[in-house]
Structure formats: C-alpha cells, structure tokens
Amino acid sequence: MVLTELGGKGGCLCEPARKGELRCPLIVRPTSEDVVTGHLFGVLKALNSRWWLPDLLNQALGEERFRRQVFRNLRIELWEKQRRYPRHHLEWKEGQTEVDVVITWENPKTTVFIEMKYGSQLSATTIHNNGSTGFPSDQLIRNARVGLRENGWFQEDVLFYGERRDFVLILLTPMTGNPLVQKYRDASQLKDAIPDSERLSDLPKLPFIGELGYRDVVSILKQQRRWFSKPERTLIDDLERYLQLKITQLGKANGHGH
Template sequence: MLTELGGKGGDVCRHARDGEIKCPLIVRPTSEDVVTGELFGVLEALNPRWWVPDLLNAALGEERFPRQLYRGLRIRPWDRQPAFPRHLAPWHEGQTEVDCVITWEKPTPTTVYVEMKYHSSLGAKVSNHNGQNGYASDQLARNARVGLWRCGWYDEERLFDDRRDFVLILIARKRGEKLVERYRDPERLLADLPNDRLIPQLPRLPFLGELGYLDVARVIASNRNRYGRAERVLIDRLETYLAMKSRPRLTKKG
C-alpha cells in the first residue's frame, strides 16, 4: 500500500514485457489482486463487529446483518473451491478460485464470497463453459452456483443438514455492474442456474450485492472511533489507498 501511495509501484522488466521470461515476483499495481491483498489484510486486523455488518448491509442495501460477535470468523483470500459437480451441470467445470471467502460459525453459520474487480469487468465466459448449454457463463453466475452448492442450497439428500447462509458481493472500482442487478432478481438467477429444480429455496433475500471502492472506504471509516490508535492508522491509509484506486485509469497518448 505504502509503495503505491508513494508512487513506487513496481513494474516488470523489459525481458518480461517482451515475453522472454515469466516473472512471478512482481504483481502489477494495475492488478485487482493488489487491492484484494491490501483490503483484506487491513480487515483481518480489525474487530469484525465494527465492519462485517456495515460492509455487507451496505452492499446488499438492507439491514440484513445485526451488530454482534462473529465467532470463528476467517478471511481467506484467493480460496480455491471444489469443482461444481458434473451431475449438476451439463459441462465439466474446473475449480473456482474466489477472490476472498469470509466465514463465521456463530450465531448463524455463514459464508460470504467476494468477487474483486479493478479496471477489468466481470468475465463473460469462464473456463470449460461458454454458455452454449443455455446457462449463464459469467464469473458472477459461476460464483453463485458454486456458493449455493457449497453452502447446501442444492437439495442432494445429504446425510446431515449442513446448510449455511450465503452472500455474494462484488467490490469494484465503482458500482453499476448490470449483472448484479440481474441476479438480484431470484427468478432470473434461478433461470441461469443448472438444475434449479433442486434449489427449493434460496438464502434470505437479498444475498447478492455490490460496493465501489469509495463505498468500502466510507463504511470502514464510519466506525473509526471504535478502534485503537494502530487500527486507526491502518484505516486512514486504506481510505487514502482506495480513493487513489478508485480514480479512472489514465490512458497513454501517442
């Protein structure tokens, strides 16, 4: 974060730019992974009581989560999920890497998938699925079906009822992703999911939403006085960082 704020963001060498070598050591400042790491690195240091409900409620547009203790909370960036089962979809699908998975166990077992975007938009197609089977093939739909399956919303006659509450949010440079609006409609979402007849009900609505970087900064800073001095320093730097990242990308002329 400080590296970028100080204008010292790294770049790949000429040999990497020319395709002569592959350099795994430097992540470009234009990568959404940089924002993911910085954001959730700070959130891990903060008491979830003062940001989890605020962040999720702001994304969903409703007061769905109360202010409470979130016991057993874990934050897992770049978390690989098992492949969506072949018997539930008419195509072979590989593993899904969710940009960040947030879970807690009490009072209600809950899983939150976070899809992060920076300058790129949501992918219209994912690996091994191009939409030819009549079902949505974009990243958001993929995260929705994998999350619903993983959280037990597909009725597969499991031995134990291990259903978890599920939330899916998109965090991007700015709000306004059309797919979010589309999938907030439960009928349209189910129509784009394979074997939707096996989903007798969905998680409590709404369970899908979005935030812009400035929204995230405002939400986290709104409870700044609840934290100690060290945490306030992190919050202030994150607020400045997200403001910088929210600016439009400059295009080179000539």
C-alpha cells in the first residue's frame, strides 16, 4: 500500500476496504491526512525504532530527553479512540477523541500522541464549543487535555487511580511554526486553557508538547541511515520521495498545514 501514489495508483482500494471490513487510508482522496498518516507510519513501523524514535521525539521537543534503547512492548496505533472526557468537568458536550497516532512503550511507561496535518488547519472549535465558554477547543489543547487524563495526570473521582505514564504530544505538519505549540508549552497558559485544571496533580516534564515538519522526519532518517538494513534504506528512500511529493503538491500557499 505504501507509495502506491508514486506509481500513479493513489486511491486504489483492496477488496476488504471495498467491503468495509478494513479501514484503509486509501479509501479517501490522495490528499487526505489519513493517506499521509498511513504511508508515513506504515514505513516507520517497519524500521528499527532504536534508530528513529528517540531522535524524532527529541527533535520535536527541542531537548535531548529520550535515550537510544530497545523500546519494550512498543506499539504504534493509528486512529485510536480515547475514553470520553467526563462531562461534569467540561462546560460543553464532547464526544470521543480520536488520536491520529498513539505510540506507547513500557521502559519507562510512556505514551506519545501525534496530531497529523496535511492541507488543513488545526480545528479551532468543535460543534459544541465555539470558544464562548472562555476555554479554547482547538485540537491541540483537546489532545493535551485528553492525553493528560488518559495517562494519569489528573486527580480522578475514583477510588483507585490508574498508573501514571509519561506523556508527549507532537504536532506533525508539512512545515513547523504553529503558535499554539509555543503557547501550550508554557505551563500556566496550558492550565488556563483546561477547565478544572486544579485537578492536575502535576505535569509531565516540560516541555511535553512539540512539533515536527515532514522534512524533519526525512532528515532524521537520513542522518541515521547507516544503521538501517538495506531493505530499510529502500523504504526510507521511497518515503523521502513520497513526502517531498506531498509537500510539492501542497504548494506554498498552504504549506504549514496548520
């Protein structure tokens, strides 16, 4: 499936997808974020995570926080639905949040949410929150709020608390520079944007919110190229061509994809 668009076959469906038995990113238009997400992380899943995952996270956060290691019980899941956020802690209705990419491992316990963008901006509002409540409802703060709760950073109204996990949130777009990333990297501005933020017992090590551009991903893989096997290098080369194609197709007018 990966790179079919380079061969002029973008948009073709396999039989299970045609029957609705499989969620395939090719079921939508080739310019869709789902297609890019499927291509990019289909390749990354096939590569040895030791040589790209810590580099990707450190680049996004601007700090050398994650060490090179074997990631125990590594999982990379696409379009994963999270628990519905408690209604009594919000001033508006909110459905389940679907995170584009969720990466987890257990040494130490860590969860990474990735919000993917291609050719569209971060949603500034939701159906039930247009900002009139006094709290923003953009996709980035929603993912941050949901991720903090899912990973044990809120004091919950339950008898037993879940185990706390380190948490990182990354915005991955064709080009970097989204002002919301810098805004929410500041702890006080982050808390001001979350209803009932006094329930936050603590925060992950700051900064835990960062961003990457498509070219950053390519650059990281090229820098680490010598450590990958020959088949992995072929995948990397194809991915580089694919992402460059997508950036070119997007054009300068909408290059940030915010």
